[in-house]
Amino acid sequence: xxxxxxxxxxxxxxxxxxxxxxxxxxxxxxxxxxxxxxxxxxxxxxxxxxxxxxxxxxxxxxxxxxxxxxxxxxxxxxxxxxxxxxxxxxxxxxxxxxxxxxxxxxxxxxxxxxxxxxxxxxxxxxxxxxxxxxxxxxxxxxxxxxxxxxxxxxxxxxxxxxxxxxxxxxxxxxxxxxxxxxxxxxxxxxxxxxxxxxxxxxxxxxxxxxxxxxxxxxxxxxxxxxxxxxxxxxxxxxxxxxxxxxxxxxxxxxxxxxxxxxxxxxxxxxxxxxxxxxxxxxxxxxxxxxxxxxxxxxxxxxxxxxxxxxxxxxxxxxxxxxxxxxxxxxxxxxxxxxxxxxxxxxxxxxxxxxxxxx
Amino acid sequence: xxxxxxxxxxxxxxxxxxxxxxxxxxxxxxxxxxxxxxxxxxxxxxxxxxxxxxxxxxxxxxxxxxxxxxxxxxxxxxxxxxxxxxxxxxxxxxxxxxxxxxxxxxxxxxxxxxxxxxxxxxxxxxxxxxxxxxxxxxxxxxxxxxxxxxxxxxxxxxxxxxxxxxxxxxxxxxxxxxxxxxxxxxxxxxxxxxxxxxxxxxxxxxxxxxxxxxxxxxxxxxxxxxxxxxxxxxxxxxxxxxxxxxxxxxxxxxxxxxxxxxxxxxxxxxxxxxxxxxxxxxxxxxxxxxxx
Numbered sequence: 089x090x091x092x093x094x095x096x097x098x099x100x101x102x103x104x105x106x107x108x109x110x111x112x113x114x115x116x117x118x119x120x121x122x123x124x125x126x127x128x129x130x131x132x133x134x135x136x137x138x139x140x141x142x143x144x145x146x147x148x149x150x151x152x153x154x155x156x157x158x159x160x161x162x163x164x165x166x167x168x169x170x171x172x173x174x175x176x177x178x179x180x181x182x183x184x185x186x187x188x189x190x191x192x193x194x195x196x197x198x199x200x201x202x203x204x205x206x207x208x209x210x211x212x213x214x215x216x217x218x219x220x221x222x223x224x225x226x227x228x229x230x231x232x233x234x235x236x237x238x239x240x241x242x243x244x245x246x247x248x249x250x251x252x253x254x255x256x257x258x259x260x261x262x263x264x265x266x267x268x269x270x271x272x273x274x275x276x277x278x279x280x281x282x283x284x285x286x287x288x289x290x291x292x293x294x295x296x297x298x299x300x301x302x303x304x305x306x307x308x309x310x311x312x313x314x315x316x317x318x319x320x321x322x323x324x325x326x327x328x329x330x331x332x333x334x335x336x337x338x339x340x341x342x343x344x345x346x347x348x349x350x351x352x353x354x355x356x357x358x359x360x361x362x363x364x365x366x367x368x369x370x371x372x373x374x375x376x377x378x379x380x381x382x383x384x385x386x387x388x389x390x391x392x393x394x395x396x397x398x399x400x401x402x403x404x405x406x407x408x409x410x411x412x413x414x415x416x417x418x419x420x421x422x423x424x425x426x427x428x429x430x431x432x433x434x435x436x437x438x439x440x441x442x443x444x445x446x
Numbered sequence: 447x448x449x450x451x452x453x454x455x456x457x458x459x460x461x462x463x464x465x466x467x468x469x470x471x472x473x474x475x476x477x478x479x480x481x482x483x484x485x486x487x488x489x490x491x492x493x494x495x496x497x498x499x500x501x502x503x504x505x506x507x508x509x510x511x512x513x514x515x516x517x518x519x520x521x522x523x524x525x526x527x528x529x530x531x532x533x534x535x536x537x538x539x540x541x542x543x544x545x546x547x548x549x550x551x552x553x554x555x556x557x558x559x560x561x562x563x564x565x566x567x568x569x570x571x572x573x574x575x576x577x578x579x580x581x582x583x584x585x586x587x588x589x590x591x592x593x594x595x596x597x598x599x600x601x602x603x604x605x606x607x608x609x610x611x612x613x614x615x616x617x618x619x620x621x622x623x624x625x626x627x628x629x630x631x632x633x634x635x636x637x638x639x640x641x642x643x644x645x646x647x648x649x650x651x652x653x654x655x656x657x658x659x660x661x662x663x664x665x666x667x668x669x670x671x672x673x674x675x676x677x678x679x680x681x682x683x684x685x686x687x688x689x690x691x692x693x694x695x696x697x698x699x700x701x702x703x704x705x706x707x708x709x710x711x712x713x714x715x716x717x718x719x720x721x722x723x724x725x726x727x728x729x730x731x732x733x734x735x736x737x738x
Contacts, residue, residue: 158539204719208726210538211481211681215673216722219715222670226712339670343546350543389564390557390663397551404544405532 090423101279103272120264124257132260133328134372138364139263140324143270145348145360147317150274152346153355154283155310156290158214161201161221162345165315167228167337169194169322171235174243174332183246183253187266187323194319195312197224202311206304221342228334240333243326253327263324270317275357277313286310347396351403353410362411370396409433448582453699459589459658461695462596464714466651467672468679468687469603470644476620476682477640478526478534480541484549485648486669492518492649493656493665494556497567507572514653515646522645526638534637549666557663564663569656592654599650600688607684616640671698674718680728689729693717 092099092106104110124132148162169190176186204216228235235241245254246262253259277283285306288296297303326332344367352363374392407414413433421428467485474482482488495517499510529548533540557563568574576587607613619626619633627633652665659665675694679686694714702710721728 152539158542204723208722211475211542212677212722212726214481214542215677216719218670219674219718222715223712223719226708230708343550346543347546350539354539390554392554393550394554394558397547397549397554400547401529401544401551404540404547405529408533408536408540 103275103279117268124260129256132256134368136256136260136263136328138361138368139260139267140321140328141345141348141364141367142361143267143324144318144321144345145352145364146270146274146357147314147321148345149349149352149354149357149360150277150286150317151310151314153349153359154278154290155286155307157307157310158210159217159314160214160339160342160346161217161219161224162314162318163337163339163341164201164217164221164224165194165198165318166322166325166341166345167224167332167334168197168315169319170243170326170332170337171228171241171322172319173323173326174241175234177244177246177327183248183262186246187320190323191316191319194322195316198311198313198315198318199308201315202308206307218339218342221337221339225334225338228337235334238334240331243330243332245330246327259327263328266320266324270320271357274317278357282306282309347400349410351400351410353412356410356412358415359410359412362415366411370399450700452583453703454696455583455585455593456589457696457699458692459586459592459695460699461675461692462592462688463651463655463668463691464672464675464694465688465691466596466599466647466654467669468675468691469600469684470647470651471672471676472679472682472684472687473640473644473647475676477616477637478530478541479538480530480545481538481673481681482545482644483542483669484545484552485644485672486666487549487552488518488522488645488648488666489652489655489669490556490663490666491521491552492645492652493569493661494562494652495649496653496656497569497661500570501567511653515649518649519642519646523638523642525645526641530641531634531637549669553663553666566660566662569653569661571657574657588657592658595650595654596688599647600685603647603684612636612639671714674714674721677718678721678728680730683728683730686728686730 090106090108094100104113119126120135123135127135144162144166147165148159151157151159151162172190172193173186176189177183181189201217201220204213208216229238231237245252246259247253253262278287285296285301288299288301289303289306289310293303322337329336348363348367349359350363351366352361353359371392374395378391403410409416417433420432467489470485470488471482474480474485492514496510496514499505499513500507503510505513525548529544530541533544571588573587573591578585578587578590607617615626615631616636616639618629619631619636623633655665655668671694672691675691676687677690678693679688679690694717697717698710698713701713705713
């Protein structure tokens, strides 16, 4: 059991709580830096995807997990980022400027979607973002001069001053840098007044408002930041796949993204990463398990969807805090061994909270 | 002119389907404040159940119809009991994710049925491929059946909510759950019943839609178009759901005919976005605001 004695107020907002965290996260960074020489090419590609999805997941986590706003249309921002990047890179714009452009345009789109969000709450917002996603995908499919329509669009490798990140390893490092920067930015944001305001809005809009938080401004800001991160993720995604088409950004992708943060653990930064790992490794696990199953089940086309659905149901029912919550329980169990009690993380009984009057 | 009328009629028929699914959504929303993203999948299950009863078991149409509605109704009750009830009171987000999970699972499992799940089937209904000629209009009987059935079903539901004890109890529970509970209304049992009712309505929608399109595992995606219908009608208003559905259906049909290609698919979503900006409470919804 670790006791942290706080001797200054700054300790409350330090990014690392104690020496153990420095050690473990340092080890993680070293492992990630060395990954290209440790793992095979295939798993490096998977790891790159995990990093990309984690960036998108961070954005969605900020919006849904920390500001309490639904979005069932995040794939639209992903798509805006991807197509902007593809267009700018094809026009010869250097990579950092192109990715900033992708983030900015996605953020601008996010603000546009955020505007109706100021008037509608909860489930209406989910439906508004869902509707927006359908419209954006249709725009991608029809605006052929820019997006290449349903035939798709090829994406060139990122270039900067003659150097080109065209190999898997160099692109992996590009993604790693982007992920680390995004994570630190979000962590920093969450300990700043802006992040605190987001959390206050999530917990109660009425009390946040009475504390002087400008709801409209902060909700729009949250949408903008979230969409910008999704845009960055989209840009990396486009480079990684080297080919984008409208159906990669449809509603199923949006649902996958939400599934990712829910399974990872909503309301925690770790959750975005754990969710991304889950989302990327799950198809592999299913593919491995297929061989062990009878052909009737193993070769059936709907297996992946069924497993996703059942896993999602299982998590919502039995582990609402997601993978991160499960890890917290395990850690507490080990820390206080043998004094762990089953009720330590028990859900509080609550009456049906009405969303209509929030 | 005649052509426009023809398009409007087919739009109304399509809209009735949206309306019926939206009706289920609204029923569920009013009682448990859950927006079910699995409702399209319930409709798909209904269509498949109907297909199974008619083709595989060889039941006559009416018997298969009744059996399908009963089976899906029971399925709805069971669904509420097993997965929805344990997490009632959790944030709405969990419930939405849960229903998305149910939808995924239902679609996946149906697809996994060997030889049936991946195919598209036609539902052998007695009124298949017939048309009436009324004064120059060519009316598709399947569409007429949809409109008539929706009208009858709406009237029956209206009567139920207005005149029966169960209906009044459901209304009371949807207005204020706690107060209804204090008045001795078995709120929990009613919740189960409402899910059953909503699933039964979805099954009817599936059976009505199946002759027009086909029976296939992904037909549940139409449920995503019922959401705009429910929003346009004002989430929480039963007549609004039907009106909203018809409005969405007509707009979709007209934009498919008069606007360039591509507008047909997004028309419902454009309508719902405009509606949310202009009048977030929908056509029939009442504005509510929390007071401290």
